[in-house]
Amino acid sequence: MTKQMKGQMLFIRGLLNVMFKGNALFYVWMSVLSGLIIAGAGGYVIQWQEGLYISNMRDQVSWGLYISNFTFLVGVAAAAVLLIIPAYLYSFKAIKKIVVFGELLAVSAILTALLFICADFGRPERFWHALPFLGSPNFSSSVLAWDMIVLNGYLGLNLFIALYIGYHRYHGREPKKNLILPVILLSIPWAAGLHTVTAFVYNGMAARPFWNASILAPRFLASAFCSGPALMIIIFQILRKTTDFKIENKAIAKLAEIIAYAMAINLFLMGVEIFKEYYSATHHLSPMQYLYQGLHGHNQLVPWIWTAMFANIIGFFLFLIPATRNRLLTLNIGCMLIFAGIWIEKGMGLIVPGFIPDTLGEIYEYMPSQLEVIISAGIWAFGALLYTLLARAAIAIDMGRLRHPEAPPAAHDEEEGPRAKDIMSTKVITVSPETTIEDVSKLLVMHRISGIPVVDSKGKVIGLLSESDIIFREIHHEPHLVEKLGDMILPRTIRASDRSGSTAGEIMTSPAITAPEEAPLKDLIRPITEKKIKRIIIVDKENRPVGIVSRIDIVKALEHIAP
Amino acid sequence: MRKNLSRRSFLKISAAGLCASALAGCSKWVPDSEFFGKKFTEMSPQEVQETLRRLEEKYTKKFGLPFSVTAEPPRENTVFGYGLDLSRCIGCRRCVHACVRENNPSRNTEIQWIRVLKMNKGGFDLEQADQYYSPEQVPEEGHFYLPVQCQQCENPPCVKVCPVQATWKDADGIVVIDYDWCIGCRTCMAACPYRARKFNWKEPAIPKEELNPRTHYLGNRPRMRGVVEKCTFCIQRTREGRYPACVEVCPVGARKFGNLLDPKSEIRYILDNFRVFRLKEELHTEPKFYYFFSLGA
Numbered sequence: 001m002t003k004q005m006k007g008q009m010l011f012i013r014g015l016l017n018v019m020f021k022g023n024a025l026f027y028v029w030m031s032v033l034s035g036l037i038i039a040g041a042g043g044y045v046i047q048w049q050e051g052l053y054i055s056n057m058r059d060q061v062s063w064g065l066y067i068s069n070f071t072f073l074v075g076v077a078a079a080a081v082l083l084i085i086p087a088y089l090y091s092f093k094a095i096k097k098i099v100v101f102g103e104l105l106a107v108s109a110i111l112t113a114l115l116f117i118c119a120d121f122g123r124p125e126r127f128w129h130a131l132p133f134l135g136s137p138n139f140s141s142s143v144l145a146w147d148m149i150v151l152n153g154y155l156g157l158n159l160f161i162a163l164y165i166g167y168h169r170y171h172g173r174e175p176k177k178n179l180i181l182p183v184i185l186l187s188i189p190w191a192a193g194l195h196t197v198t199a200f201v202y203n204g205m206a207a208r209p210f211w212n213a214s215i216l217a218p219r220f221l222a223s224a225f226c227s228g229p230a231l232m233i234i235i236f237q238i239l240r241k242t243t244d245f246k247i248e249n250k251a252i253a254k255l256a257e258i259i260a261y262a263m264a265i266n267l268f269l270m271g272v273e274i275f276k277e278y279y280s281a282t283h284h285l286s287p288m289q290y291l292y293q294g295l296h297g298h299n300q301l302v303p304w305i306w307t308a309m310f311a312n313i314i315g316f317f318l319f320l321i322p323a324t325r326n327r328l329l330t331l332n333i334g335c336m337l338i339f340a341g342i343w344i345e346k347g348m349g350l351i352v353p354g355f356i357p358d359t360l361g362e363i364y365e366y367m368p369s370q371l372e373v374i375i376s377a378g379i380w381a382f383g384a385l386l387y388t389l390l391a392r393a394a395i396a397i398d399m400g401r402l403r404h405p406e407a408p409p410a411a412h413d414e415e416e417g418p419r420a421k422d423i424m425s426t427k428v429i430t431v432s433p434e435t436t437i438e439d440v441s442k443l444l445v446m447h448r449i450s451g452i453p454v455v456d457s458k459g460k461v462i463g464l465l466s467e468s469d470i471i472f473r474e475i476h477h478e479p480h481l482v483e484k485l486g487d488m489i490l491p492r493t494i495r496a497s498d499r500s501g502s503t504a505g506e507i508m509t510s511p512a513i514t515a516p517e518e519a520p521l522k523d524l525i526r527p528i529t530e531k532k533i534k535r536i537i538i539v540d541k542e543n544r545p546v547g548i549v550s551r552i553d554i555v556k557a558l559e560h561i562a563p
Numbered sequence: 564m565r566k567n568l569s570r571r572s573f574l575k576i577s578a579a580g581l582c583a584s585a586l587a588g589c590s591k592w593v594p595d596s597e598f599f600g601k602k603f604t605e606m607s608p609q610e611v612q613e614t615l616r617r618l619e620e621k622y623t624k625k626f627g628l629p630f631s632v633t634a635e636p637p638r639e640n641t642v643f644g645y646g647l648d649l650s651r652c653i654g655c656r657r658c659v660h661a662c663v664r665e666n667n668p669s670r671n672t673e674i675q676w677i678r679v680l681k682m683n684k685g686g687f688d689l690e691q692a693d694q695y696y697s698p699e700q701v702p703e704e705g706h707f708y709l710p711v712q713c714q715q716c717e718n719p720p721c722v723k724v725c726p727v728q729a730t731w732k733d734a735d736g737i738v739v740i741d742y743d744w745c746i747g748c749r750t751c752m753a754a755c756p757y758r759a760r761k762f763n764w765k766e767p768a769i770p771k772e773e774l775n776p777r778t779h780y781l782g783n784r785p786r787m788r789g790v791v792e793k794c795t796f797c798i799q800r801t802r803e804g805r806y807p808a809c810v811e812v813c814p815v816g817a818r819k820f821g822n823l824l825d826p827k828s829e830i831r832y833i834l835d836n837f838r839v840f841r842l843k844e845e846l847h848t849e850p851k852f853y854y855f856f857s858l859g860a
Contacts, residue, residue: 050765051763051764051765051766051788051789052747052762052764052765052789053672053764053765055764057764058764059752059758059760059761059762060758062749062752062753062762063749063753117748120748120749121746121747121748121789122745122746122747122748122749122762122763122788122789122790122791123745123746123747123787123789123790124746124747125598126598126727126744126745126746126747127746129602129727129729129744129746130726130727130746135727136602136605136727136728136744137726137727137728138725138726138727138728141722141723141724142723142724142725142726142750143724144724144726144748144750145726145727148726201750202753204724205720205724205753205754206720206756206846206847207720207753207754207755207756207846208753283690286690296690354753355753357689357690358758359755359756359757359758360678360680360689360692360694360711360757360758361680361688361689361690361691361692362692362694362758
């Protein structure tokens with residue numbers, strides 16, 4: 001077995017370990033989900049054998065619960081972007097820390113959505129007909145063919161980002177920014193495009209006036225930006241309660257704020273649509289009438305849509321008012337109301353009225369069959385199970401429980417603020433121990449610096465030579481000068497030592513005070529105040545100097561934090 | 564230890580359940596040459612012939628009577644058009660049943676390619692129409708009848724939305740479906756403004772004595788569960804120069820059919836001499852199915 005294979009085996013074993021080992025509550029949760037998945041799989045076997053006849057879909061209403069859930073889940077996936085924008089465009093640290101959970105949610109939601117599509121296909125085994133090269137995807141005219149591309153592309157982007165960052169954290173390395181940042185930035189417009197294209201699948205059908213409204217894509221985005229974050233807030237609180245992972249309140253507050261705006265826009269767009277249909281009152285009003293009032297005595301969806309309406313409006317006010325938005329109880333109620341409200345509004349409330357009345361004016365009322373519900377529950381459970389496992393892996397990597405044995409110990413990056421590498425001056429001049437004091441003095445004057453690291457032949461720091469060391473050397477023969485000036489110019493730690501010699505190695509202060517590149521500001525301030533030194537050498541993992549943080553650098557950094 | 568045990572047994576049970584359901588699901592289906600087959604439009608002439616022979620053999624064996632499956636191509640200089648005389652139609656639905664006998668749609672889900680709408684006189688509101696009328700006698704007082712089937716659009720929205728190019732408009736204007744390529748996503752059904760497309764919600768079943776063994780690959784050959792089908796202007800007949808079954812059977816001569824490119828055809832006579840309209844013209848689908856009125860009162 002090669003070393004690499006061994007490493008991979010180790011990673012997989014560690015991964016399985018953190019994914020599947022847990023407390024009693026975890027096993028209960030997994031058992032419930034597995035039970036639902038098995039029931040759903042059983043239901044699907046029946047559907048496979050009997051055909052979609054087991055659903056309540058018919059020629060009049062040819063899409064139902066499966067496509068409703070598909071549409072809703074694509075929205076949830078697109079909402080991952082709401083973590084990426086504040087994290088990467090505005091460097092909001094509290095959200096940057098949890099952005100991976102948004103990406104994993106996108107991955108799980110897309111896979112779940114794809115399963116719903118498969119459940120809806122009459123001939124799922126022919127899915128490959130839709131694949132480029134293998135099959136014959138209908139470019140450029142079929143929106144659905146495009147939708148498959150953007151869906152899978154979005155899945156790929158988020159999977160790549162999550163895996164890449166996770167793998168680097170596992171090895172204790174920093175992800176390469178110039179490689180991953182373009183991918184992250186690409187995923188922002190891709191998310192908007194993903195949901196827009198999904199809206200266009202319905203939007204482009206002139207035969208269905210209920211969908212054939214230009215406002216459909218904007219409404220899709222607005223409702224996705226409510227339901228996605230609502231789900232995330234619920235998930236984050238569960239993660240906070242059931243794991244040791246810390247999620248800051250201000251990250252949740254930010255999401256809550258986004259929900260308030262998005263829901264305002266969503267309700268506005270809905271009102272605009274209702275006005276247009278009811279005021280002009282053409283034949284195109286019929287589907288909306290069916291949805292909100294019932295049509296010709298058919299009104300099965302009416303209680304559902306009004307439940308959604310009230311849930312969305314109450315949820316909106318809970319999020320609008322800061323007092324209820326910032327209280328966890330009301331916040332959670334609001335999240336659940338909005339999640340349920342949008343699920344109805346954008347699921348069955350969007351798909352079914354598209355078919356009622358049908359294109360020949362017939363009304364066939366659709367409510368999912370028991371098997372459709374069972375299969376759908378199974379697919380949802382699959383999504384939840386997948387997300388549970390992915391989130392557990394992400395937390396384990398983040399907390400350093402899943403880590404390559406040779407990786408450096410996890411930095412405690414709990415606190416925010418600049419690190420040594422952000423504030424240090426990178427222009428480092430070094431000297432060897434053999435350098436003469438005359439040469440060192442010239443260097444100090446030439447570069448207008450007051451200290452210089454002394455390195456060995458391999459470039460590793462062995463000490464620091466400062467102007468104080470040189471002055472001390474000059475005056476140590478004159479005890480009265482030492483007496484007079486000692487307290488002013490000398491680091492106290494070396495005051496007692498007797499320094500004489502003519503090379504850097506002989507008079508330098510050793511060992512030098514060093515800090516790693518990742519050291520937070522706090523760790524830089526402490527030695528300067530405690531040891532009364534003027535500068536810290538910043539070193540890489542091999543103890544080679546990469547920068548210097550002087551007192552003035554720290555003053556500047558502090559000024560930046562609290563202006 | 565206890566933790567370990569529960570985890571192991573839990574995993575075992577779920578794995579076993581999943582395997583069992585997967586096996587049960589697959590037992591009825593094994594990938595075969597049909598599964599790996601090519602799309603009809605991409606087959607070489609030889610592959611088409613091989614496919615037709617394979618299907619004939621398969622259907623003959625399955626249904627116990629000799630089947631023929633052809634793939635007669637469109638005729639030169641031909642675009643088919645259909646005329647329906649609303650002033651003559653009495654709503655007897657003989658066309659519906661002749662179509663069923665001709666085209667082998669499933670009987671257990673009662674797929675019918677033609678739907679006849681009973682309309683209220685004095686208007687044209689589809690929402691007021693009744694498709695399920697069954698009086699002792701037709702026509703009924705105060706009503707007229709609007710038969711609707713695939714309109715063979717010049718700009719077919721169903722073709723536009725199909726994600727896998729399983730449906731297309733052939734040179735003679737007939738919109739056809741490759742049943743072996745359709746994935747059953749039903750997007751075409753959502754896109755069709757005329758409810759022309761029907762889905763095989765379950766495995767089709769047809770009594771042996773009602774089967775029509777003279778079939779066309781893109782037309783009335785037996786279909787399978789999970790695919791979409793629709794009127795093809797009786798492609799198996801019309802490409803051989805015969806009338807569609809519905810035209811032949813109509814007792815009042817309300818149905819007319821012919822080549823739009825032939826100035827001497829019946830359909831051209833109708834277009835030249837009557838005022839015609841097409842359903843939902845505002846959608847720009849450009850149907851080749853023309854409604855007209857030959858009688859006054």
